[in-house]
Amino acid sequence: MNDWHSWAAIAAFVGAYVLIVTERIHRTAAALGGAAVMLAIGATDDKAAFYSERSGIDWNVIFLLLGMMAIVGVLRQTGVFEYLAIWSVKRAHGRPFRVMAMLIVITAAASALLDNVTTVLLIAPVTLLVCERLGLRSAPFLIAEVLASNTGGAATLVGDPPNIIIASRGGLTFNDFLVHMLPIAVVLTAVLVLLCRIMFRRVFVYDEERTKEVMALEEREAIHDPRLLVQSLIVLVLVVAGFVLHPVLHFEPSVVALLGAGLLIAVSTAETGTVLKEVEWPTLAFFAGLFVMVGALIETGVIGELSKSLAKATGGEPLLASMLLLFGSAALSGIVDNIPYVATMAPITADLVRDMGGSGDGQHVLWWALALGADLGGNATAIGASANVVVLGIAESNRQPISFWQFTKYGLIVTAVTVALAAVYVWLRYFALA
Template identity: 80%
Template sequence: MNDWQSWAAIAVFVGAYALIISEKIHRVAAALGGAALMLAIGATDDKSAFYSEHSGVDWNVIFLLLGMMMIVGVLKKTGMFEYLAIWSVKRARAKPFRVMVMLIVITACASALLDNVTTVLLIAPVTFLVCERLALPVAPFLIAEVLASNIGGAATLVGDPPNIIIASRGGLTFNDFLVHMAPLSAVLIVVLIALCRFMFRKTFVHDEARADEVMSLEEREAIRNPRLMIQGLIVLALVVTGFVLHPVLHYEPSIVALLGAGLLVAVSTVETGEVLAEVEWPTLAFFAGLFIMIGGLIETGVIGEVSKSLASAIGDNELDGSMLMLGASAGLSGIVDNIPYVATMAPITSDLIEAMGGSGSHVMWWALAIGADLGGNATAIGASANVVVLGIAERNRQPISFWQFTKYGLVVTAVTVGISLLYVWLRYFALA
């Protein structure tokens, strides 16, 4: 990594990241500007940026988002989210903390079966309506849900994209993830709820008048178009089934989402233009720019050098190696997207495991998965779900700043990663 392009790529990425953090210009402009500079200095090119599976735009993520945004856009017109908002508030007796706990648990469980981006796309509209009804600030609830989605997604093979990469490279099954990752994920959700009770304590103000008003509502009256809602729910059920059966059907989630969106638009009476107007286009553009910038770091060998340095530091010591792998993966995944990081690190991890004489569900795979999944909570752009929620909040004129998210994300990441280090030591070494 001695050529000028590598150092120029680092400078471009750091500069764009600094602009995103400072919020002096819009994060979409910073990401697209950084992507343009990566192309201009030759750190990447059109083939690598747009066609490379390893270092280009992850079109599976882009089109998964597009398809699910279209489906959510149709469901918004039915009144279904208003129904769910009133129902959930009534079940929680209109107590703000109970509402947050309910949303956290629902989000975490859904993220274990769906990918976390799909989950937050479905839960965010309900959250806005709940907070509006109870006159509560929406940001704490959205932040809590994103943190829950990343933790819940770690539980299963299909919950987070890095898990799919790790499973493929390590020959791991759905049941392997349930046995090794789900118990930790369940414990961390309980920890998250306790942290939220402390971090957002000023939010949980019970408005008796508002509560009585919501408790008197009849949720069924919120449904504006029952036929469209039934059509939407059938399509959504088919899409979710397609996600869950990915290991059997071998259809990428993006394909399933686009097929579902196309089917729903075709069978419903909703205008295509109205559906496309609900798509978060700035969020999609931000992802494209971010992928190209990270691709520049991959093409110039920067990420490869970081991964090799980590592998060299690990050596053949399983205990120290797994601790370093988990901690370093968490730190790096808070800065760069965890998908290209895991894609780069997976073959190196495989070689490390072979050198250690291990195979199958080796502790190093779980250290990589835990670090990559939980590290995404550290910053506002550490995981796809974080970026999506920030885009939704901005669209609804209740923006969440980079630091507003990150100051809570760092606390949760530090605590959950610390507990995870203890979990790995106890389960795979002390009690093995």
């Protein structure tokens, strides 16, 4: 970090981040502008930006989003989201908090089985329609769902992209994540429901007239293309099966999503042009720019130096190392996207695990601390995790934008509470009661 490229890269990243935070220009323009500066000053190059697995654009994330956005675009034409909106409101009897609690639990559970990005792509359209029917502001509900997706996604190997990287580096299995991460994810989801009850208490205004109107609706009438719905659901089930069977099929989620999107467009009557219009292209471009900027920080050694400093500060003490990994990862994952952060930190964590020795849970605690910090820290800011950016893009395209600070002021509260509880969990399970 002694050469000028490192400091120039930091300055470019900070400048782009300030523009994103202050929203002086569109976040996509800020991210692409920052990426252009990184390339112009030589902090990264075309090979590193476009082809490197370590510091380039994560095309798996980009094409996973593209494929799932296309599938959601076809699903939207069937009326299924209107059906689910009416169904959920009727089950909650129009009570706003009950609706939010239901959506939080559904989102967290689905994020554990799918991944958090796919889940919010499916849930967000339903939420927008629910809020429209009940005359509620959609922003609090969308924010709550994003927080739930990152929390629930921590539960399993496939729930959050950083977990896949951690499992690969640490030699951890799907069942390992269930045993060690699922219990705390369930507790934190329950805590999130309580936090949302407090944070969004002013939003929960019951409108009796609107509720009566929705209760009088017949949800089945919302389905206006049953054949397309059947085709879409079959493809969606196949895609989900492809995600779950990744250890057997060895197809990346991005490949599965693209195959599903291609199959659905091929066998259905959906028009390609109409489907592609549903894709959130500005969101995909934002991700590309963000990946290039963070990749430049990796190429110049900035993130590596930060991670190594964190590792050196542990002094070989497992408890201290776990706490530093947990809180340090939570802080850094709120600033940069948690996928490239974990990709950089994983080999350093592997070195820590090897140097400290141990076996079983005592050896794996560092991996669980890294996973919890990265997954929960992604809730801290509007760009901390992929799901956050996707939902902000959906909200903007529906003319109900959520600002950086509108999201972040709630995300910071939830992150602080959940990371603190995760620290207690790590201490109790792996040290105090071990």
